[in-house]
Amino acid sequence: xxxxxxxxxxxxxxxxxxxxxxxxxxxxxxxxxxxxxxxxxxxxxxxxxxxxxxxxxxxxxxxxxxxxxxxxxxxxxxxxxxxxxxxxxxxxxxxxxxxxxxxxxxxxxxxxxxxxxxxxxxxxxxxxxxxxxxxxxxxxxxxxxxxxxxxxxxxxxxxxxxxxxxxxxxxxxxxxxxxxxxxxxxxxxxxxxxxxxxxxxxxxxxxxxxxxxxxxxxxxx
Numbered sequence: 001x002x003x004x005x006x007x008x009x010x011x012x013x014x015x016x017x018x019x020x021x022x023x024x025x026x027x028x029x030x031x032x033x034x035x036x037x038x039x040x041x042x043x044x045x046x047x048x049x050x051x052x053x054x055x056x057x058x059x060x061x062x063x064x065x066x067x068x069x070x071x072x073x074x075x076x077x078x079x080x081x082x083x084x085x086x087x088x089x090x091x092x093x094x095x096x097x098x099x100x101x102x103x104x105x106x107x108x109x110x111x112x113x114x115x116x117x118x119x120x121x122x123x124x125x126x127x128x129x130x131x132x133x134x135x136x137x138x139x140x141x142x143x144x145x146x147x148x149x150x151x152x153x154x155x156x157x158x159x160x161x162x163x164x165x166x167x168x169x170x171x172x173x174x175x176x177x178x179x180x181x182x183x184x185x186x187x188x189x190x191x192x193x194x195x196x197x198x199x200x201x202x203x204x205x206x207x208x209x210x211x212x213x214x215x216x217x218x219x220x221x
Contacts, residue, residue, distance in 0.1 A: 001033045001197065001200070002031060002034075003078075003195055003198060003208075004036065004179065005035075005038070005094070005096075005178065005179035005194065006094060006131065006179025006180060006182075006194060006195075007023050007027070007037060007038060007180060007181070008037075008040065008082075008184075009039060009067065010063075010184070011039070011062040011063035011066055012039040012040065012063045020037065020066035021066060021070035023037065024070045026182065028075055032075075033074070033076060034202075036205075037063055037064050037067050037079065038080040038081055039082065040081075040084065042110055043110060057100075057103045060081075060103070061100060064077065076202070076203060078202075078208055079098050079099060079205055080095060080205070081094070081098055083095050083117075085117065086110060086113075087111075089139055091114075091138055091141065092131040092132070093130055094128075094129040096126065096209050097121075097124070097125050097205045097206060097209040098205055099204075099205060106120065114141065117145075126209070127148065128145065129146065129148035129150055130149050131150045132165070133168065134160065134164045134168070135161065140168065142172075143172040143173075143174050147175055148176065148177050148212075149168060149172075149174055149175075149176060150165065151166040151219070152220075152221050153165075153179060153180075154180040154181055154182070154193065154194040155180075155181040176219060177219070178196060178219040178220055179194040180193055181194065194220055196217045196218065196220060199216035
């Protein structure tokens with residue numbers, strides 16, 4: 001199963017200029033069997049810094065719901081997130097294993113900080129991957145609170161220093177993941193694909209985390 005792990009849609013990533021339906025079409029055209037929609041989530045995202053939590057999650061879920069509605073038969077859409085914590089700079093973390101009940105039941109988790117969120121994630125079987133850890137402006141985090149590092153990020157307008165990330169990940173014996181980080185404008189169709197190929201098909205986020213933790217996948221570059 002060929003799966004995109006890092007992609008953004010305009011419904012809840014202000015930096016993206018492609019809709020969720022367009023993201024599905026892009027992935028399907030490139031031969032992916034599914035994608036993890038990892039829209040940004042942080043206090044100021046989409047102008048909702050002061051929004052009610054229920055309203056914030058309603059807005060966040062719009063992209064996922066639109067992607068599911070647009071998906072052709074046999075194409076799997078999985079809920080993910082690129083999370084940024086308040087007061088911890090511009091570091092971004094891909095969160096896998098999410099579902100809507102978790103989002104609604106854990107208000108203000110984006111204010112916890114990485115250390116506290118890591119404990120919550122372990123309790124609920126989530127996987128935390130630091131996205132593009134060696135991109136300019138990031139602060140690479142030691143592995144204590146992480147499950148993985150993104151060792152290949154295909155964004156065409158940023159230098160993510162993927163080789164350094166891969167070396168760092170290997171040094172600390174963490175899972176290595178890959179994604180295109182596509183926003184609609186940053187790469188030509190077919191360039192810098194990113195993602196993983198799973199040994200077994202999955203239908204939801206929980207199964208995906210299980211397969212990744214078991215190492216039953218290979219990276220796309």
